[in-house]
Amino acid sequence: MIKQVTRHIVQNEPLLFEQSSPGKKGYQLPALDVPESDPEKVLGRENVRDEIDGFPEVSEFEALRHFTRLSTWNYAIDLGLYPLGSCTMKYNPRINELVARTEGVAWAHPYQPESLSQGCMEVIAALESALAEITGMDAVTLQPAAGAHGEFTGILMIRALLESRGNARKKILVPDSAHGTNPATAMMVGYTVENIKSNDRGMVDLGVLERVVTEDVAGLMITNPNTVGVFEENIRKICATLHDKGALVYMDGANMNALVGVARPGDFGVDVMHLNLHKTFSTPHGGGGPGSGAVAVAKVLTPFLPGPRLKREGDKWHWNYDLPQSIGRVRAYYGNFGVLVRALAYIMAHGGNGLRQATLDALLNANYIRTLLEPYYELAYKAPSMHECVFSDDRQAKHGIRTGDVAKRLIDYGFHPYTVSFPLIVRGAMMIEPTETEGKRDLDAFIDAMISIAKEVEETPELVAKAPHSTRTLRVDEVTAARKPVVRWIPRSTASQAAD
Amino acid sequence: MLAAIGLNSEEDLVSYLASDVRFNGKLAIPDGKSEYEIVDYFKQRAAENALGYSSFLGAGVYYHYRPVLVDTVVSRGEFLTSYTPYQAEISQGTLTSIFEFQTMICQLTGMEVANASMYDGSSAVPEAAMMAVRITRRDKVLVARTVHPEYRQVLQTYTQHQGIPLEEIGYDKKGRLDLDDLRKKLNEDVAAIIVQTPNFFGLLEQLGEMKRLVAAKGALLVVVFTEAAALGIIEPPRDADVVVGELQSFAISPSYGGPYVGIIATLEKYIRQIPGRLVGETTDAAGHRAFCLTLATREQHIRREKATSNICTNQALLALMATVFMTLYGKEGLRELAVQNLSKAHYLAGKLPLRFDAPFFNEFVITANGRSPEEINSKLLEQKIIGGLPLGRFYPELTNCMLLCATEMNKRSDMDAVASAFKN
Numbered sequence: 031m032i033k034q035v036t037r038h039i040v041q042n043e044p045l046l047f048e049q050s051s052p053g054k055k056g057y058q059l060p061a062l063d064v065p066e067s068d069p070e071k072v073l074g075r076e077n078v079r080d081e082i083d084g085f086p087e088v089s090e091f092e093a094l095r096h097f098t099r100l101s102t103w104n105y106a107i108d109l110g111l112y113p114l115g116s117c118t119m120k121y122n123p124r125i126n127e128l129v130a131r132t133e134g135v136a137w138a139h140p141y142q143p144e145s146l147s148q149g150c151m152e153v154i155a156a157l158e159s160a161l162a163e164i165t166g167m168d169a170v171t172l173q174p175a176a177g178a179h180g181e182f183t184g185i186l187m188i189r190a191l192l193e194s195r196g197n198a199r200k201k202i203l204v205p206d207s208a209h210g211t212n213p214a215t216a217m218m219v220g221y222t223v224e225n226i227k228s229n230d231r232g233m234v235d236l237g238v239l240e241r242v243v244t245e246d247v248a249g250l251m252i253t254n255p256n257t258v259g260v261f262e263e264n265i266r267k268i269c270a271t272l273h274d275k276g277a278l279v280y281m282d283g284a285n286m287n288a289l290v291g292v293a294r295p296g297d298f299g300v301d302v303m304h305l306n307l308h309k310t311f312s313t314p315h316g317g318g319g320p321g322s323g324a325v326a327v328a329k330v331l332t333p334f335l336p337g338p339r340l341k342r343e344g345d346k347w348h349w350n351y352d353l354p355q356s357i358g359r360v361r362a363y364y365g366n367f368g369v370l371v372r373a374l375a376y377i378m379a380h381g382g383n384g385l386r387q388a389t390l391d392a393l394l395n396a397n398y399i400r401t402l403l404e405p406y407y408e409l410a411y412k413a414p415s416m417h418e419c420v421f422s423d424d425r426q427a428k429h430g431i432r433t434g435d436v437a438k439r440l441i442d443y444g445f446h447p448y449t450v451s452f453p454l455i456v457r458g459a460m461m462i463e464p465t466e467t468e469g470k471r472d473l474d475a476f477i478d479a480m481i482s483i484a485k486e487v488e489e490t491p492e493l494v495a496k497a498p499h500s501t502r503t504l505r506v507d508e509v510t511a512a513r514k515p516v517v518r519w520i521p522r523s524t525a526s527q528a529a530d
Numbered sequence: 531m532l533a534a535i536g537l538n539s540e541e542d543l544v545s546y547l548a549s550d551v552r553f554n555g556k557l558a559i560p561d562g563k564s565e566y567e568i569v570d571y572f573k574q575r576a577a578e579n580a581l582g583y584s585s586f587l588g589a590g591v592y593y594h595y596r597p598v599l600v601d602t603v604v605s606r607g608e609f610l611t612s613y614t615p616y617q618a619e620i621s622q623g624t625l626t627s628i629f630e631f632q633t634m635i636c637q638l639t640g641m642e643v644a645n646a647s648m649y650d651g652s653s654a655v656p657e658a659a660m661m662a663v664r665i666t667r668r669d670k671v672l673v674a675r676t677v678h679p680e681y682r683q684v685l686q687t688y689t690q691h692q693g694i695p696l697e698e699i700g701y702d703k704k705g706r707l708d709l710d711d712l713r714k715k716l717n718e719d720v721a722a723i724i725v726q727t728p729n730f731f732g733l734l735e736q737l738g739e740m741k742r743l744v745a746a747k748g749a750l751l752v753v754v755f756t757e758a759a760a761l762g763i764i765e766p767p768r769d770a771d772v773v774v775g776e777l778q779s780f781a782i783s784p785s786y787g788g789p790y791v792g793i794i795a796t797l798e799k800y801i802r803q804i805p806g807r808l809v810g811e812t813t814d815a816a817g818h819r820a821f822c823l824t825l826a827t828r829e830q831h832i833r834r835e836k837a838t839s840n841i842c843t844n845q846a847l848l849a850l851m852a853t854v855f856m857t858l859y860g861k862e863g864l865r866e867l868a869v870q871n872l873s874k875a876h877y878l879a880g881k882l883p884l885r886f887d888a889p890f891f892n893e894f895v896i897t898a899n900g901r902s903p904e905e906i907n908s909k910l911l912e913q914k915i916i917g918g919l920p921l922g923r924f925y926p927e928l929t930n931c932m933l934l935c936a937t938e939m940n941k942r943s944d945m946d947a948v949a950s951a952f953k954n
């Protein structure tokens with residue numbers, strides 16, 4: 031059994047509020063070169079606040095130590111394999127960080143004159159055109175801030191197109207294997223959601239689909255490859271079925287890392303899709319964001335793109351706000367520009383051939399894991415895997431061990447867990463996506479860990495059930511957290527008064 | 531590896547894809563570039579932008595100094611390259627820092643609950659509107675014309691198909707929400723009134739009076755801010771039911787409009803209606819304090835079509851930047867920073883014809899007497915100064931006006947140059 035690590039000072043870092051001392055500070059402002067205003071005089075006494083009660087007071091070095099210590103409590107792709115399915119945790123090249131901080135780029139104000147923003151506008155134009163080429167679509171908007179925001183943008187455009195044809199229709203179809211953002215998005219655009227059941231190969235069932243596609247259906251939201259990592263083999267027929275009834279096809283591009291350079295959604299019938307630049311195009315997840323949910327559309331949807339749009343006039347870029355059919359803005363300004371810079375740098379570094387090679391490497395890594403783990407874990411579907419493979423915990427469940435337990439035990443072996451219990455159509459799902467940036471040595475170590483855990487499940491299941499054993503923090507009580515939510519720090523004395 | 535999986539060539543990995551879905555062409559993207567060439571490309575793009583100018587633009591995006599430590603912290607791979615902290619045992623760094631972020635946002639805004647972040651200030655506004663609609667079970671939303679125009683456009687985009695009618699409230703002679711117009715439009719159908727302070731013109735709104743009117747009709751008060759630095763000195767919006775805003779001012783570079791970080795904060799009684807991720811305190815199996823994502827039953831990955839919002843990825847790394855910024859400035863510094871902004875703006879405003887007569891923080895509207903704002907701006911550009919935002923594009927009735935902003939980063943000599951550009 032792996033022993034508990036030794037507890038030392040780095041592991042007992044208090045919260046900022048608990049280490050504050052009155053008067054400490056970590057900043058220095060230049061001396062004021064104008065007369066100092068009296069806040070009460072210029073704002074009015076009633077508009078001036080008291081000091082910010084409870085706000086931190088620490089020195090610069092204390093602040094640095096605090097956040098550095100906290101950082102050591104995190105797992106990260108920089109530390110090791112991060113096989114979260116559907117999340118595409120690949121290496122984040124550091125040159126992308128450097129170029130995003132280039133002074134004239136990082137300090138560009140969104141309202142500075144267009145004549146002094148041509149560099150930023152060129153970056154946007156270059157990325158739009160590269161993503162249109164990769165997806166095989168006609169146009170791209172970079173305004174959405176994340177994948178779900180992109181879905182929202184795409185479904186709004188579908189609605190706008192259908193309205194322009196006289197009927198917005200009522201329903202969006204969503205396969206039961208879809209990400210939760212899909213149905214939540216459809217609701218925000220005023221549609222009801224009809225879930226459609228996948229077939230025994232984990233794919234959309236054409237027969238079922240043909241029955242539910244009526245004149246009431248505005249569109250289908252489909253992930254391809256889907257969340258079991260399988261390419262929807264009938265995708266052309268699926269698209270045709272929707273199109274025959276005047277409905278549209280939205281593709282969730284969360285899994286685009288499997289397709290770049292290999293297949294283009296625009297070529298196989300998709301009308302609109304989003305790309306997660308923070309997945310496929312390597313921009314860092316940063317512990318949960320920022321992302322960027324670029325949306326690519328077929329020609330029929332281009333009039334409805336959110337504005338403003340770039341327009342070339344002579345040798346200059348302009349922002350065009352005159353877009354009568356546009357769905358409107360989904361966000362202020364032009365999108366998560368700093369993320370766009372990073373994605374463009376990634377595309378430039380790879381080139382067309384390099385992007386395709388990355389895809390093949392991602393497929394190879396996933397299939398390697400699948401083949402070597404298949405003797406030990408139950409493969410959810412036999413259909414060929416693309417960039418990720420999905421197992422179920424059927425064999426482990428017989429010993430009382432579920433997917434969440436195996437996941438926690440992986441932590442003891444030095445790996446981040448796979449995606450747990452998703453997709454929902456697989457009982458006890460283990461969704462593994464290694465990405466192309468892992469080498470054979472790390473893949474083998476991960477596979478060895480999974481095999482070793484499979485044996486532990488049979489021989490010493492309690493070891494797995496109580497994992498992790500090696501971490502600073504042991505298994506966390508999420509139930510109590512939700513039952514009695516404490517979502518901000520309150521000084522102990524105040525807290526006990528509040529309890530009275 | 532290919533042999534291990536029984537394949538001969540890597541092309542076999544995609545050979546099962548039907549020929550009519552496979553892409554057989556070559557992507558029309560130039561061959562891979564070296565690191566040097568990429569750095570050079572972006573340097574060239576930067577040179578096509580406004581390099582070496584001083585600027586008086588604000589209007590939702592502000593120039594504030596970014597302490598060095600901010601990048602030191604967020605460049606750590608453990609923060610930069612980790613995913614959303616679903617696996618609490620190996621994500622305590624991110625979770626703890628988000629808990630500190632949530633706490634500081636509450637301290638700053640006077641609210642009781644803040645989430646882990648929103649995309650930005652603009653998209654947080656419709657999320658607050660949707661929240662108010664759920665809480666009050668009413669559908670109409672009133673929004674002040676003094677709210678950032680692009681935020682209002684985003685609100686319009688979000689609400690258009692959700693059965694949430696919007697109505698705008700005008701501003702009075704002093705550039706603040708017109709209370710008479712509010713009285714007229716406020717009724718029992720109204721879920722919320724959305725107001726920004728300091729407003730788009732930089733002026734402080736009269737929240738106390740609004741709260742009395744709104745509460746009497748059972749509606750909620752949603753307060754927006756775009757300039758977080760103001761909260762170092764101005765009274766926090768304690769009267770609000772929901773506060774949303776933008777933290778770009780806290781160490782996030784303008785970066786041509788993003789990525790930034792939005793916040794949403796509210797009262798404890800509305801916690802189950804707040805969208806997005808929340809971090810809560812709990813204990814681990816050894817009884818030690820630990821943090822985890824909580825109340826996920828509000829969220830899309832559990833509730834799907836019944837979720838409070840579709841938001842998933844947020845702006846965690848930017849929230850961390852703001853957290854480091856708030857930590858470094860702290861209690862004393864945030865106030866000093868605010869006083870510097872106040873002093874700079876009032877120094878400059880003192881030399882110019884103000885359009886509105888109401889208290890302002892670091893932004894104000896001036897009237898360009900006899901000349902167009904664009905004309906004044908072109909003159910300033912010759913001195914490598916970017917002037918203010920001409921307001922005509924958002925407020926046709928203010929075509930002869932511009933919005934100027936002065937922060938701790940504007941030098942007195944540049945302010946004097948702006949003042950003299952108006953004189954001659």
